[in-house]
Amino acid sequence: MKLIKDLYQYRELLKTNIKKEIRGKYKGAWLGVLWSFLNPLLMLAVYAIIFPLILKNDIPHYTMFLFTAMMPWNFFTSTVNGCSYSIIASGNIIKKVYFPREILPISIVLSNTVNFLITCIIMVVFLLLSGVGITPYILLFPVILIIQEVLLFGISFILSAVTVYARDVEHIVNVGLMALFYGTPIVYSLSMIPIEFRKFIFLNPMTSIIEGYRSILFYHTWPNFMHLGIVFIVSILIFIVGLFIFRKLEKGFAEEL
Amino acid sequence: MYQSFLQFYMNFAIMTLEGVAMKKTNELAIEVSHVYKTFKQYYDKANTLKEKLLFFKKRSGNDCLKILNDINITISKGESVALIGTNGSGKSTLLKLMTKIIYPNSGKIIVNGKVASLLELGAGFHPDFSGRENIYFNASIFGMTKQQIDNRIDDIIAFSELEDFIDNPVRTYSSGMYMRLAFAVAINVSADILLIDEILAVGDQHFQEKCFAKIKQLKKEGKTIVFVSHSMEQVNEFCDRAVWLYKGSVKKIGATKEVCDEYLKVCG
Numbered sequence: 224m225k226l227i228k229d230l231y232q233y234r235e236l237l238k239t240n241i242k243k244e245i246r247g248k249y250k251g252a253w254l255g256v257l258w259s260f261l262n263p264l265l266m267l268a269v270y271a272i273i274f275p276l277i278l279k280n281d282i283p284h285y286t287m288f289l290f291t292a293m294m295p296w297n298f299f300t301s302t303v304n305g306c307s308y309s310i311i312a313s314g315n316i317i318k319k320v321y322f323p324r325e326i327l328p329i330s331i332v333l334s335n336t337v338n339f340l341i342t343c344i345i346m347v348v349f350l351l352l353s354g355v356g357i358t359p360y361i362l363l364f365p366v367i368l369i370i371q372e373v374l375l376f377g378i379s380f381i382l383s384a385v386t387v388y389a390r391d392v393e394h395i396v397n398v399g400l401m402a403l404f405y406g407t408p409i410v411y412s413l414s415m416i417p418i419e420f421r422k423f424i425f426l427n428p429m430t431s432i433i434e435g436y437r438s439i440l441f442y443h444t445w446p447n448f449m450h451l452g453i454v455f456i457v458s459i460l461i462f463i464v465g466l467f468i469f470r471k472l473e474k475g476f477a478e479e480l
Numbered sequence: 481m482y483q484s485f486l487q488f489y490m491n492f493a494i495m496t497l498e499g500v501a502m503k504k505t506n507e508l509a510i511e512v513s514h515v516y517k518t519f520k521q522y523y524d525k526a527n528t529l530k531e532k533l534l535f536f537k538k539r540s541g542n543d544c545l546k547i548l549n550d551i552n553i554t555i556s557k558g559e560s561v562a563l564i565g566t567n568g569s570g571k572s573t574l575l576k577l578m579t580k581i582i583y584p585n586s587g588k589i590i591v592n593g594k595v596a597s598l599l600e601l602g603a604g605f606h607p608d609f610s611g612r613e614n615i616y617f618n619a620s621i622f623g624m625t626k627q628q629i630d631n632r633i634d635d636i637i638a639f640s641e642l643e644d645f646i647d648n649p650v651r652t653y654s655s656g657m658y659m660r661l662a663f664a665v666a667i668n669v670s671a672d673i674l675l676i677d678e679i680l681a682v683g684d685q686h687f688q689e690k691c692f693a694k695i696k697q698l699k700k701e702g703k704t705i706v707f708v709s710h711s712m713e714q715v716n717e718f719c720d721r722a723v724w725l726y727k728g729s730v731k732k733i734g735a736t737k738e739v740c741d742e743y744l745k746v747c748g
Contacts, residue, residue: 322622
C-alpha cells in the first residue's frame with residue numbers, strides 16, 4: 224500500500240525517469256527513438272533471411288514463430304539486465320536526496336514495457352503480412368503482459384537491491400539469462416522436447432509466458448490457463464518477497480554505494 | 481470566469497484541509513529517540529570473495545566508527561533548531577538520518593511532514609539539460625507533481641535571478657549560478673521541514689541576504705527548520721533553540737544564546 228501511495232506522490236519523478244530512460248537509450252544516435260522501431264524490424268529481417276534459407280526446418284512460418292517468442296524474451300532480458308544496474312547507476316542521487324528508491328527499478332521495467340509495446344505494433348503488422356494473421360485470441364495479450372510485468376517487477380526488486388551489495392550478481396545474471404534462453408522454448412517448439420524433460424522446462428516461469436504469447440499470436444489457440452495461473456501466483460510471490468528484500472536492503476544503499 | 485471560480489473554491493478547500501491537517505499533527509515535527517549510528521570503516525574495501533577470505537582475521541573487531549550515541553531530540557512544529565558542534569561531531573549525519581537517506585542502527589526517527597533538504601544542492605542536476613528542465617527534474621525528486629511545479633516555476637526562476645540563462649544547458653553555468661538555481665528549487669518546494677546544512681555560502685552578498693530573508697519568511701510561515709552552522713551569528717539570528725553535539729552525543733540542549741555562549745567558551 225505504501226508503495227502505491229509513494230508512487231502516486233512521486234508520479235512526476237517516475238514519468239521523467241521513464242522518459243529519460245527511453246530517450247537516454249538512443250542518446251547521440253541520429254535516428255533517436257526511431258531505433259525502437261528499427262531494432263525489431265532489422266532483427267526480423269535477419270531471421271527472415273537466415274532461417275528459411277540457411278537453417279531450414281519443418282515449422283511453417285518459422286520466422287514469425289521465432290519472432291512472436293523472441294520479442295517477449297528480449298523484453299525480459301533487457302529489463303532484467305537493465306534493472307540489476309539501476310540503483311548503482313543512480314548512486315549519485317541516492318546519496319544525496321530521499322525519494323522512494325523503488326522508482327528506479329520500476330521505471331526500468333516500465334520504459335522497457337513501452338519499448339515492447341512498440342515492438343508489438345511491428346509484430347502485428349508482420350503477422351498480417353506473413354499470412355499468419357491475427358484472431359480474437361490477441362485480446363488475451365494484456366493478460367499475459369500483466370503476468371510478465373508482475374514477474375519482472377519482483378525480479379527487478381531483488382536484483383537491483385542485491386547488486387548493490389554484491390556486484391557479481393550482474394555477471395551471474397548475464398550467464399543465467401543465456402542459459403535460460405536455451406531453457407525456454409524460443410528457437411524450438413515445446414513438442415520438440417522429449418516427454419521426460421518437459422515437466423522440467425515448466426519450472427522456468429518464462430516458458431509458460433512465452434508459450435502463452437505464442438498460443439494467442441501464432442497458433443491462434445487458447446493459452447494454457449493452468450500454467451499461466453501457476454506462473455501468476457509464483458510471480459505474485461516473487462513480487463512480495465522481492466519488495467520485502469528491497470525494503471530491507473534499501474536502508475543501506477546510501478552507505479554501500 | 482467559471483474556471484477561476486472553481487480554482488478559488490479548490491484553493492479554499494485545500495487550505496481548509498491543510499488547516500485541519502496542521503491542527504491534527506500540531507505536536508511534533510521531528511522526534512529522534514535513542515538513535516545510534518555506526519559507520520563501517522573501510523580501510524581498503526575488501527570487495528571480492530578472495531579478499532574477504534584473506535583479510536577475514538584482520539577485519540575483526542573495531543572497524544566500526546560510532547558516529548551517534550543515544551541521541552534524543554524532539555523538535556516541535558514551527559520551531560527552528562540549530563545543530564552546532566565541532567567537525568566530526570555528527571551534525572551532518574544526524575541531518576542525513578532525518579532525511580531518510582541513511583537509517584539508524586537502532587532507535588527511531590519520526591518525521592511528520594514533507595522534508596526538503598538543503599544538504600546537497602543540485603543533486604540530480606543533469607548537465608546537458610536546460611535550467612528549466614532541471615527545475616522540473618529536481619523538483620520532482622522532492623515529490624512535486626507537474627502542476628505544482630508549473631505553478632511555482634516563475635517564482636523559482638525569479639528567485640534564482642537566472643531569467644536570461646534558464647534555457648541554456650546547466651553545464652554552461654558558473655558554479656554560482658548553479659548553486660543559485662539549486663537553492664531556488666530547494667527552497668520553493670513547499671516543504672514543512674527544511675534541513676539546512678551550511679549552504680548559506682551561496683553566491684554573493686546580495687544573494688545570501690536574499691536567502692536569509694527567504695528563510696526568515698519561511699520561519700514566519702510556520703515551517704520547521706533544522707540548521708547546521710559554524711557561524712554563531714547566523715545561529716543566534718535564526719534559531720529558537722540549539723543542540724550542541726560533541727563526539728556523537730548531545731552535550732547541551734537549550735535556548736540558543738545559552739548554548740552558543742557555552743560552546744564558544746569551550747571551543748571558541
